Amino acid sequence: MNGIRDETPTDLLRSWKIVHIPDKPPVSPHLQETVSMLAASIEPKCANLVVRHAALPPVKLNQTAPLENLRHVKRIRRTSLDGGKTQLSVILCIASGDGESNNLPKDVLELVCKYAALTKEEWEEQCRLWPTSFHPPAYNIDGITGFSEEDSLLVYNFMKIAVALAKSGIGVVNAAVIVDPSTCQVIASARDQVQSRNVALNFTSEETSTAEQLEAATMDETTEIKNDQSFLVGCSADESKLPYHGVACLNPLGWLEPQLHSSSDSWHPLHHAAIVAIEKSAARDKHLFPLNVDFSSKDHKVSSLVGSPLKRLKTNTNVKDEVNMNEHIDGFHCDATRPYLCTGYDIYFVWEPCIMCAMAVVHQRIKRVFFAFPNPNEGALGSKHRLQGEKSLNHHYAVFRVLLPELILKDDTDAALTVSPLM
Amino acid sequence: MAVSSEETMPDNVMFMKLALQQAKLALDNLEVPVGCVIVEDQAVIASGRNRPTQTRNATSHAEMEAIDKLLEQWQKIGLTRGEIYLKFSQCTLYVTCEPCIMCAAALSIIGIKEVFYGCANDKFGGCGSILSLHTCSSGKRTSDGGSKRKEFKCTGGILALEAINLLRSFYEQGNPNGIVPLSRKPTSLAKEPFH
Numbered sequence: 035m036n037g038i039r040d041e042t043p044t045d046l047l048r049s050w051k052i053v054h055i056p057d058k059p060p061v062s063p064h065l066q067e068t069v070s071m072l073a074a075s076i077e078p079k080c081a082n083l084v085v086r087h088a089a090l091p092p093v094k095l096n097q098t099a100p101l102e103n104l105r106h107v108k109r110i111r112r113t114s115l116d117g118g119k120t121q122l123s124v125i126l127c128i129a130s131g132d133g134e135s136n137n138l139p140k141d142v143l144e145l146v147c148k149y150a151a152l153t154k155e156e157w158e159e160q161c162r163l164w165p166t167s168f169h170p171p172a173y174n175i176d177g178i179t180g181f182s183e184e185d186s187l188l189v190y191n192f193m194k195i196a197v198a199l200a201k202s203g204i205g206v207v208n209a210a211v212i213v214d215p216s217t218c219q220v221i222a223s224a225r226d227q228v229q230s231r232n233v234a235l236n237f238t239s240e241e242t243s244t245a246e247q248l249e250a251a252t253m254d255e256t257t258e259i260k261n262d263q264s265f266l267v268g269c270s271a272d273e274s275k276l277p278y279h280g281v282a283c284l285n286p287l288g289w290l291e292p293q294l295h296s297s298s299d300s301w302h303p304l305h306h307a308a309i310v311a312i313e314k315s316a317a318r319d320k321h322l323f324p325l326n327v328d329f330s331s332k333d334h335k336v337s338s339l340v341g342s343p344l345k346r347l348k349t350n351t352n353v354k355d356e357v358n359m360n361e362h363i364d365g366f367h368c369d370a371t372r373p374y375l376c377t378g379y380d381i382y383f384v385w386e387p388c389i390m391c392a393m394a395v396v397h398q399r400i401k402r403v404f405f406a407f408p409n410p411n412e413g414a415l416g417s418k419h420r421l422q423g424e425k426s427l428n429h430h431y432a433v434f435r436v437l438l439p440e441l442i443l444k445d446d447t448d449a450a451l452t453v454s455p456l457m
Numbered sequence: 458m459a460v461s462s463e464e465t466m467p468d469n470v471m472f473m474k475l476a477l478q479q480a481k482l483a484l485d486n487l488e489v490p491v492g493c494v495i496v497e498d499q500a501v502i503a504s505g506r507n508r509p510t511q512t513r514n515a516t517s518h519a520e521m522e523a524i525d526k527l528l529e530q531w532q533k534i535g536l537t538r539g540e541i542y543l544k545f546s547q548c549t550l551y552v553t554c555e556p557c558i559m560c561a562a563a564l565s566i567i568g569i570k571e572v573f574y575g576c577a578n579d580k581f582g583g584c585g586s587i588l589s590l591h592t593c594s595s596g597k598r599t600s601d602g603g604s605k606r607k608e609f610k611c612t613g614g615i616l617a618l619e620a621i622n623l624l625r626s627f628y629e630q631g632n633p634n635g636i637v638p639l640s641r642k643p644t645s646l647a648k649e650p651f652h
């Protein structure tokens with residue numbers, strides 16, 4: 035990891051960018067679905083009376099004619115008329131779609147947006163039709179509301195570790211790096227091992243120095259992220275063209291293809307980078323936090339707390355709540371006195387994971403997923419599926435794409451890690 | 458998805474009973490009781506059970522273990538990738554609970570022929586409950602018109618009640634740490650276990 039210290043964070047910030055990938059695909063504000071409603075206009079001369087009792091009509095109407103599934107729609111619209119007068123309109127009910135509304139005068143029909151706005155832009159557009167309420171999601175995962183420059187740098191540097199790992203063997207493959215963001219420590223990392231297990235480099239052994247370097251990097255001077263839309267376009271134009279056949283998540287059936295570098299043994303069709311990295315993190319967990327559980331009896335109290343850092347104890351108080359919501363079939367039980375899977379950890383992918391890997395990461399309770407390049411045919415975090423939006427799952431992570439020049443994959447030398455502006 | 462009748466498929470019942478034995482073994486080891494067997498030419502060639510607690514790896518599902526065993530075994534005797542793919546395409550999996558999204562994807566990657574499961578998995582199920590990864594109809598098709606995954610036949614409801622009862626007994630008695638409250642026992646499974 036010699037490259038990290040040499041680079042100025044300024045260069046990174048100029049051309050890289052972190053984008054949150056929400057639970058639902060974003061809807062263009064003007065393309066939002068609408069519903070027809072019947073509304074009654076109130077004469078301007080009655081306005082004063084109605085305004086004084088403004089609270090009454092909606093309250094009563096909400097009882098007698100509730101707007102099921104349209105709770106974001108405001109009941110009353112206030113319009114300023116010429117001459118400074120105010121007109122109020124009140125929604126009565128949903129217009130029936132059986133043609134009856136054709137006989138009604140045009141001014142009693144109003145269109146309202148069917149779904150609550152997810153973004154401020156959507157909301158502003160909605161209010162042009164009919165006022166709605168907007169409640170920004172109460173996110174509690176770091177980064178959804180934006181990354182500080184310092185945090186961005188950490189993200190970029192861990193993504194660089196993933197990219198370096200992806201390029202470190204024969205051919206470019208996917209790589210996964212599991213990180214504890216509270217300590218900036220690499221917990222486990224892996225390349226795809228579908229074709230061969232022997233080419234993997236182990237970055238975990240360097241975790242201490244890496245963490246130090248990363249911390250050092252954040253001390254340096256930083257500049258603002260350049261909000262360059264052309265960068266985004268440039269990035270997506272190229273990425274689907276290049277064939278990265280060795281990337282397991284892009285090409286899950288690639289294990290069947292004839293191999294140039296035939297390794298006689300040790301290949302596995304399911305050993306995508308994430309699966310291997312999770313396996314490594316589990317092995318590390320077992321090694322660092324050994325438990326003496328007597329499986330033959332029903333007594334399974336933890337008999338050893340040796341080596342349990344305080345910070346893990348602290349995170350585990352939060353873990354309990356999450357465990358309460360856990361599903362029985364997920365197959366893991368938390369012991370509140372030891373690390374619980376990858377709770378609180380981040381994972382970095384070079385490519386958007388396939389559905390198998392994305393679900394594995396749900397099982398292992400990763401908190402945030404970062405990937406650099408989309409996976410148009412198999413991607414499970416926005417491209418083909420959007421697993422972060424599956425409400426039935428017992429655990430949800432936040433997903434981010436780190437936009438970076440694809441150039442970074444082309445060069446075989448370490449110098450490719452020195453990021454240069456794309457344009 | 459077809460609803461199978463136990464009377465007309467005695468073999469299915471027999472193999473599912475073996476999968477249930479694996480699930481019981483998991484229960485004895487304080488794991489969530491899910492088990493499976495893989496069958497080729499009417500003979501069980503591999504078995505697997507849940508081991509996340511033992512391995513601290515929440516992806517240590519029964520199906521993954523059985524697949525791992527076969528891959529190791531077949532590579533040891535020198536089968537090529539093509540031969541292994543052909544082998545899997547003649548294999549049937551019996552698992553006590555609907556494969557999760559991860560396992561369903563894995564099963565299509567290796568190209569399994571057919572899957573029979575016990576109870577549905579209405580939180581994570583990848584064979585109809587949440588996603589349908591056993592068919593190409595789920596999700597978007599790729600731009601060139603096809604999906605890169607292989608489809609497999611999938612039938613639920615084989616000895617579903619036994620599978621559910623095992624899961625129940627886990628949450629009522631076998632829960633190691635009492636973290637999952639009793640009110641969380643899998644009542645939802647009982648509602649719609651059959652497809």
Ligand SMILES: [Zn+2]
Binds near residue numbers: 282283307390391
């Ligand atoms: Zn994958």
Ligand SMILES: [Zn+2]
Binds near residue numbers: 558559560561
């Ligand atoms: Zn599974």
